Amino acid sequence: MENGRFGIYGGQYIPETLMSAIRELALSYERWRRDPDFIEELDSLLKNYAGRPSLLYFAEKMTNDLGGGKVYLKREDLNHTGSHKINNVLGQALLAQRMGKTRLIAETGAGQHGVATATAAALLGMDCEVFMGEEDMERQALNVYRMRLMGAIVTSVTSGTKTLKDAVNATMREWAGRMDDTHYCLGSVMGPHPFPTMVRDFQAVIGKEIKEQLLSMENKLPNAIIACVGGGSNAIGSFYEFIDDSSVALIGCEAAGKGADTEENAATITNGSVGVFHGMKSYFCQDEFGQIAPVYSISAGLDYPGIGPEHAMLFDNGRVRYEAITDDEAVDAFEYLSRTEGIIPAIESAHALAYAMEYVPSLEKDQIVVITLSGRGDKDVAAIARYKGVMLSE
């Protein structure tokens, strides 16, 4: 792979100032990813600190209720910090340490990646600054407090749409001014090379475990894997192990907000077109002049106008199918899983569940669907209550 290309997508479209840092990172990643000590230290942290492997849970009540295929949930919500984000962050933090960096910076949308980064920084004794859109800081006040509790500085981003895209802009600017001691711990399979590849590799543990666990439980591969897609890291992490298993349908669920045909959505594959932004060539929600669109989703983690370049390729070649899920459908699924299985999912993950609720009844009894539950929903409870017109006070 030349310069991190996925077909025509990917690349390194960044200001000259950042080129040396990104090249240093690409070289370091190539060097350390195969280093036995690095791999051992990461595996040990994933096992003893993050709590891997995460459960593959047979959702029997949901299976019976939906009628159709068997439903398994990959429980990334049970990881330490409550989402899949920790998988990537531990990898990048260990790499940053080996590169001699003492400070981590990160963007965050829902706050899950920010919390994971603050956690790794606390554990490894590194400084941490997280950039978060002002609007997201309001939506996810609990996560802001969690980050600060662990010693991170949380900086409010007030430019543009005041959400995830603007947090990425702010973090890139910060990195451009300070790269000697600072690693940009990017949270998804996006941005300039090597991030899309590196983050995918760190998240690929999800799919590897799904395969191993399901083979031991059912002695076969799943018929489908469903995951939500913002930048797309939990989805790529779930899918990657199965790319060559053509019998396994891979389905990514993006945020349609108030409807993919309305002004307010973040459905990049459904509505976007090819462009170059945040260091990568991929699909983006944008206008005819290439101005990035102000996207919307109830889910701060999916409220992003682009998608990782590998997803763009997998869409073009048809290997992954992408479905757009509205706020309403996601909130229904959020409530459904809570009620049916006693598991409160992240509103991001609820987008994958919503599609599964529609899809599973069409399957045969012996067919198997794995849904990646990328995170837990505690952070979303207050926002969903508001959405339903319930005001909570703590």
Added chain:
Amino acid sequence: MNKIQQAFIKGKAFIPYITGGDPDMETTEKLIYALAEAGADIIEIGIPFSDPIAEGPVIEAASARALEAGCTTDKLFELVSRVSSRVDIPLLFMTYYNPVFVYGLSRFTDMCSQVGIDGLIVPDLPFEEREELLKPCQSCGLELISLIAPTSVERINNIASNSSGFLYCVSSLGVTGVRTSLHDYAANMISQVKEVSDIPCAVGFGISTPQQAKEIATFADGVIVGSAIVSIIEEHGRDSISPVSSYVSTMVEAMRT
């Protein structure tokens, strides 16, 4: 020799930047005439982008104002087609890669050369990625200006040897914006460039005072000033023609004495 190279022959070049359409198209047009009149040797016109990641807060805010006021790539093409016949100096577009890419690379470069644009600066298109834009630029005689930064180090030789027009030397780390003290980086970078190439070197990022311009002009072939001018436009809006004009005159004078 093309127009851009000629601009450096007369002496040290002063290169102002303004964001197109800030605060409106009419003022931008007047500003271009005023900049040329006040002694600018090349003018950079920014095509505003929604997410200008290499810019500091001043130019970011200007981009937002311009877009809010309805500026589009097509409107700037129209504007340039009017002004290019009335000013002698080279005009450059500075914008991010997405507006160029989405417009269509050849369609964009063809329009540029039709309306009288002489070159492009695309800050998020580093040397290694420029090939797909370089070809359409070359086929219609547009210069694609390369940037180097203090962190470019071992890449400087390659970039300097394979660039044309002039080299945009980023004076310091970080993003555009006014800085009170300048690094020695620029002087070192330029001496490294001059070992392998005689391409003119213009220094940008963080230059705002006549004293700074004068210092930079002792070792650079040109001085690029953006945020300081855009700040004046931010403050005075439609009435910024006269204050911008007198600021530019002061800067030009400082560089040449």
